[in-house]
Amino acid sequence: MKRAEKKKLGGGYAFNAMFGGYADVAAYYHPNEEDESIEEHIAPDLLPIYEKPDPWNLRSPIEKDFVLLAEFSELEGPRPVLTIPYGTGGQFDKNNFAVKIMSVDYHNISNNTFTVSDDTQVMILENREGVYAYVHHFTLYDIHARGFVRPFCMAYVTADENKMLSAYEDMLNEFSKVSKCFSYANKLLFLKDIKHHIKNLEHTKECLQKLEGEPPKPNESDSTDENDVLSELTITQVESMIAEAKHIEKVIMPLLTDKKMELKLKQAEDRFFMSRSMDFEEEHEREEEIVQEEINTEEKKEDVNCIKETPRRKASVYSLYSDYKPCRLFDETREYQPQILSSAFFRKKFDKLLRNLHELCPWGSHNALRRLRCIQRYFSRDLATLQIEKEEGTLIDPAAGLLTIGRCVTLNFMQHSGRLADGGYGMSLPSNNLLRRRLSEDTLGSFNSSESFYSIQDDRESVHSGVSSAAEVAFIYANSSHCDEHSPRNRYSISEADDYFVINYKEGDVYEPPKARERYLTGSSAGTSSERSFTTATDISFGTDVDQDLYTTRRSFYDRAISMDSNCTSDDLISSSPTDLESNISRKVAVISAADHIFSLNSSSIGHGILKVFQEYRCSPEILATLLTGRPLVVLGGAKDEKAVTAIVTALWLFLPGHTIPNHAVVPCLSKPKQIKMVDLAHFKLLGMCRPERRTSSPLVPSSVRNYVSVLDIERKMLTAPAYKGHIIKDIYKQRKIFKTEDTYIPFVHCELLELATRAFIYYHCFCQKEPSSFQDNDFAHPLERANVYNMKSTEFCDTRLSVHPGDVPVIEYLSEIVKMQQYDEWARCSYSDTLPTSVKLDLRECKVFKA
Amino acid sequence: MTSTERTVGMADTFKDCDTKSMEDIDEEMESLSIKPSEDESELIVDGFMVSGTFTDVASNQCRTPVIPSFEESSDTLVEGPDSRAISPVGHSLTATKLKVSSSNLIQAVVLSLWDNIVGPRILHVWKGEACNETVETFKYLSIYTLNGEICRDLTCGGIDTKFYVMSRRKLCVLALIFGAKGKCGPSVHCLSVVMSSNDLQKYVTWQRTLHAWLKRRIAVLRVLMEKDEYDKGIHFLNASINKTMRMLQSLQLDGLPSCIKLEDTYFYNEDSSKDFLLRKSITSHLMTCGRSVVTGTVDSEINKMVSTLALFNTSAERQCSRFCSHERNWPYHHDLCVQGWLPPSYNLRQSVLDKIPLGEMQCAEYPTSIIDVKTHEVRQTLPVNEHHTRRHDFLSQEVTHPYSKHDVKYPEKNILDNLQYPENLVHRFMKELFAIPVGLRLSFIQLFIRTIERKALVLIKSAEVDSDQGRSAPKTNPRKLRQDLGLQLEGDFRIVLAMAEKLKPGIYTYLLGDSLNHELARNISLYSV
Structure with missing residues (x-):
């Protein structure tokens, strides 16, 4: 009988007592005295243990x-x-x-x-x-x-x-x-x-x-x-x-x-x-x-x-x-x-x-x-990191669609393409029209100083080698054991032998960060600096960022280890002489997941010191806008400011989109700086420089170059950059007051940057892929007219569809541009099986001088 | 004839192809009322003394031919410590034969204990038809799993889990170790679930669910054994193993694919009549950490919603989710991620809420959203922090209720929240989603989830910094935290909080408190933002 009643109750039919509110719920929640007396018959250790969430x-x-x-x-x-x-x-x-x-x-x-x-x-x-x-x-x-x-x-x-x-x-x-x-x-x-x-x-x-x-x-x-x-x-x-x-x-x-x-x-x-x-x-x-x-x-x-x-x-x-x-x-x-x-x-x-x-x-x-x-x-590492990294690991492919900001995986524009059956709107490569834009007149036509453009060729030991080699540091750090090639200990000891054993494991192990960096930056390393290998976005792995202490083994550790085990035949191994390895690894780009970045922040992480920079420079929104619109930024310091310059570059790197070599290089600080040439603008996006102690007649940033770069002079506390009229970056900047520590502010930045990238994602697919192809060359008398119509439509799209203020449109455009360029490179590589010369994106805008 | 002199068979009590609205555990307790059967027989399988009645299982399963069931063995209560169990060195033991599809994850189950005189000893074996393991293997397993547990402190409760991979024997064993009263006083017991090592992948996907299911049942078993109701305990386990296998079977037969096609979801073609339901469902689904039950009358509609919601889960979670099937008519199973559920004899006069097995839902690790695609009603159980304490209370009650004068207090319908929290995240997401081409939508959904994840990371990091990783009391109150994160809307906040809970289990309760009264006070302040 009792059982039958219970059954009825269990079925949910007999709910007589209706709770009137929280008080009743609370009464339900706390067992009454009678219940307690009954439970005495059951030893407490037989009851399920209450595990307070921890x-x-x-x-x-x-x-x-x-x-x-x-x-x-x-x-x-x-x-x-x-x-x-x-x-x-x-x-x-x-x-x-x-x-x-x-x-x-x-x-x-x-x-x-x-x-x-x-x-x-x-x-x-x-x-x-x-x-x-x-x-x-x-x-x-x-x-x-x-x-x-x-x-x-x-x-x-x-x-x-x-x-x-x-x-x-x-x-x-x-x-x-x-x-x-x-x-x-x-x-x-x-x-x-x-x-x-x-x-x-x-x-x-x-x-x-x-x-x-x-x-x-x-x-x-x-x-x-x-x-x-x-x-x-x-x-x-x-x-x-x-x-x-x-x-x-x-x-x-x-x-x-x-x-x-x-x-x-x-x-x-x-x-x-x-x-x-x-x-x-x-x-x-x-x-x-x-x-x-x-x-x-x-x-x-x-x-x-x-x-x-x-x-x-x-x-x-x-x-x-x-x-x-x-x-x-x-x-x-x-x-x-x-x-x-x-x-x-x-x-x-x-x-x-x-x-x-x-x-x-x-x-x-x-x-x-x-x-x-x-x-x-x-x-x-934290559970959240492991989980998110696993998910974001799938975003790396196809590499040409990957957008990173501050070397952290942000999103992949080309994911899920072709996943849908016929009839769906599949993603496709950019139309020819879009690819052609790359070499359009508005970029190439603005070279007004052929002298500065060509001067680089006369100077073999110029800053260029410094820039490009330093750019590679970021990506071949994993390979830094080569720096110590002449050290007998590394050359012959077991540890080095093991490096060949599992290539990927060397990342965190045989590695001496300051020494290695110094070597590359001063251009004294014979091997890599003279090579100007055009690294595309194709070989990307979750790896280590340049300033990380590499105390964590990254995703690449898995992927590559697995690929080593499953794919490598013994023949591969025999042929893998150090030089082969070097050329292989130097093509690899290391990216990290935002979660990993957030949970392993330390004094050498990208973005460290960003709040300090914001505190010192009221013009920070302009600095960030410079980076997010793809305009190169030079951080200039005095002869003794190397440390300060490096710190600022590391902090600002957080906001730098793109990761491909040689287009998005970051140079923490050139210790033996030489004058920047026009061609260098194609390679670096963020460059730290210290003025030599002895003043030379030629400035580090010549006036011809000055038109196309923003300069942050930390000695004079001055920024020369285009004015920023948008909202998004200002909002990010304002939030620094709420998130008082970097541990919380950097996660917030990642969150905002992802939202920004989401806008770019929609812009790229819904506007860039459609609008330009609707333009017929015959419709416009002058290319400039076409550009104007395009810009107008672009601003309108951003305003109506994305609710983006016209001042922020260049940011959205630039993020899409990065992906477009990656795809172009990929396309060119597949079509011509060789690399094309790097184009220089020149951004001629009116600059203002801001006081910090 | 060995120790089993006479057997009392039990008719197969698990003819529950049609869903009863009863609570699951009650059904299992129901199985304890054993009636002697007239048809008694014995069978020796691989040296086992298998005894029991052989009902025509096939006839019981005319509608669900693949559902596992038992041919039950049961002994007369012959007193004495060795009446039904023998030491590993002995040669016979009692066993129950499981009629189960060979593809089921569970091949056999062994209950053993550490005997202070003879060491590891098998109490009972449930063996699937397809299982070729010999008695030696089971003896080896009982030694294997119980060794190393000799020094276990029996005075403190708790069930520990071990999972062994034995490549040589091509076996995987999930062992749940617990202290319980045996015939000769308290001793360490072990319930080992034997699987083929080929099924390792399946186990890994379903392990959380399996652990939760078995632990819940072992808690009841421990009490039965404490009260010297050994036979009841074995029968209860029979029923429990049956249920568990059925749940696994349902995942196998009607499980979701790891990749979902957009064509199968509500996101392929915009249907404005479903917009409101969709928005509410997604909101609730995200608030309950991706755990939902979809109900209705037409299975295709239910399954479409299941696919839609599963897009917001990880691929691992999708493998722990299930469609509903008109033929197989699975009952509600707790601790699955998304499941379609066809309530029995659904009629419009009756709300589906009357049929919901609330008690079962209370046993799940996370709260659950209940989505009725027929009436467009969306409800959810209590939020994570309250659910956690309630769950514990309910599980405790379940353990004690056979010996209590009072009936189990099942949760009331009104704990189901009608979900009227204002939110903007999902609203904006849906607006944007339907404005972009179909080809981009899967990517966009993934982006949306990642955006929430990043917001959750900000929340986790803020809480971590605020309290020095939980070592000191939080300095900032949650209201301020919400404002800082721009999550003033209650719905938005709960969505992000639920995501944070998945990434950092326990953070939800940490931020909002775990006791109900405390929660009340805090909640009031939260609502007044």
């Missing part, structure tokens, strides 16, 4: 995500080996956690013969503790270990459950790659060991057979280990051991088929030993140091926090390093000299320390650890 995961013992590497030591049981980054984990009990994750025999295989176990993965979600982890178990093989196995695991530990759930699949993929790095090198070594072991066994067998033939020597005085062994072993025992070893060899052999991986490992090894043999005497000590240092930085540092808890262990680990010798995996030249079996193989001595990770996986471990560091950097 957006910043403050309840968790984990402050920052980290990677923990643990092993099941046959001497000590489960133990943490290292944490990445060093010293993280806070209050979190890593030993306990290691015990927990390593306690299960994850490789439980019932048969008694040797088999290779696959990796297993576990995702652990412990709501009570606030600990969420992805754990990847893998087994390494060691000839000296019990059962020949050394179980290890890697765990990514975080306090954010949502991150764990949403990133689980990516983690699974990435950790599998790391595991492969460890395992493959390890298996090669193990196979080598096993082969040697078989030889040893066969040699021992021969010795035993010999001994059997000889009469026993009763009073043997020199009882060596060898004799001990021989006296303890029988031929049958040795034969069974040989059979076992051969079985292992048979199991391992077919697994080693990845020639690509082998080649990489071999290259790493060769590079290391080549340097050694080249200058052995001199280098020997230093190489030892390098190896030592590598280990120390990779493991010892990270290891200490786990190890310091037991001093004994600490000592033991260091003693391991002292006799670490880089081993040769691929040395085919020297024949192995078989020895009589060591007693250690059949009499386990548990006081002997086993090989460490580097010894177990020669040449593979460094790369694996590097990958782990990248994984940690990538996933330790």
